Amino acid sequence: MTDTEISVFHFDLWNEPWIGLEKEGGGIERLGIGQALLRAHEFGGIYELSPLIVVGIHRLLTAILQDMYSPKADKDLKLLWAVRQIPEEDVLEFARNYGDRFDLFSPEYPFYQSADVSPVPVKGENIKSIANLLPDIPSGTEHTHYRHGVQAEQVFCPVCAAGGIVALPAFSTSGGAGIKPSINGVPPLYVIPTGGNLLESLLLSLVIPNYQPSARAVDGDLAWWKREPLIPRSSEVVSVGYLHSLTFQPRRVRLYPEVLDGSCSRCGQPIKFGIRKMIFDMGESRPKDAPAWFDPFAAYKVRDKKPPIPIRPVEGKAAWREYSNLFLKKPEDETPRKEKTIRPSVLDQISDLREGDTGAVSLRCVGLRTDMKAKVFEWVDTGFEVPGSLLRDEVAGFQIDKGIQFASSCASTIASVFRKTFGGSGKDAARYTQLKTAMMDDYWRGLALPFRKLVTTISTTQNYDEPFAEWVDQVTRVAERCFNNAAAAIGDEGKHLRKRYNGERLCRIYLLSAKKKELNNE
């Protein structure tokens, strides 16, 4: 293929309609970046089948606005929050300056790709299937439950390729030898503020310097569109600014478009050209000894001297169990514990700047569950409404945290009594384990509604003791009920009856004593 033929392919993310947007009153409209920004106030939000792409697009649009306006102080952000529509001249000016940096197949400035990689596949290069770009498509080394297909058949339309490529900065995970995750490590659960429309969501996601990662470089912070379009293989970047972090390039990528008459194997759209192959190598990472990076949209567990751990999705663990860790402010002067959690700094910013506003804040939590290595199991996508008063209320944060801890300790109690009573070896062991898992699922499911009530009552009444006592009572009752149901499922034969009786009695005694202890500590 000659150079003139290469330039036949264009897919300019600034103008081509590729971002799915929820129309008011239903339906989806696709727009390019420029129009999506201009008309952001008209749409409810971003719509894509994969929430990873939603977050990828959200971070890209946020980075553009962050670069466009670079709010420095509270007052700048408050002015921006009041904007009802992005002024056309601002978008046009940005497009004049950087509009040529968003074409997926530009020979000089391929978007989120390295321009020094040969623009056509070269023999001997490490060419990969396009399926590696997104974790919902099977490929050689990645594991998936979503789709079954043969890798050789995978071909992406430019829209799907664009979605995959914008999800890389937030969601690239470990991928075998030498393939490191992106700037936030194995991906955290991202907490994304959601406003009444897309514009509000984006503006709520702008972060002023006080709330940006403390490890960021302040000077020479360049977003992708201001950097050289180069991603050297396995390059360590010592100095990373905030805009650089939002447009971080953990992979050295180059997409290879080709004329193909058929349909996209991901979305099924008919295509005239598509992408089957790409270069997909290790790209940027921060040095191992670099200071910890706290993304403003992630929560962290911090332990003495050890590196912080972002809160990530855990198998079988409903996201509400992380409610206080993800959303609430913990008192500064609480008894120093070995481990503490820090909520996403974007929530500190919202809570500090909203002052008296007690309206609820909607948050969307999106994550990717992996085995911490190359295996990807599932994505997680849940929404929460957090009452505005709770965002600032440290006492409530403390109380709700205590409530969740109490539920966890009762969970351990019933699990351990069940194991001691019915567990052990023998041919029934597998069945007991199954029953125990079902009991635990039953228990946590049973607490979801009472938990919501606890949160609502505390936030509306600012009364802590009564709702807390009610919660403690509910938890022990649900625990006892779930234990008894599971024990009953074991059977009525004589050999089981005695065990059942003992187990139920033990469970009741332990739970009652836990309840008394918790309430007397008040």
Ligand SMILES: [Zn+2]
């Ligand atoms: Zn497609």
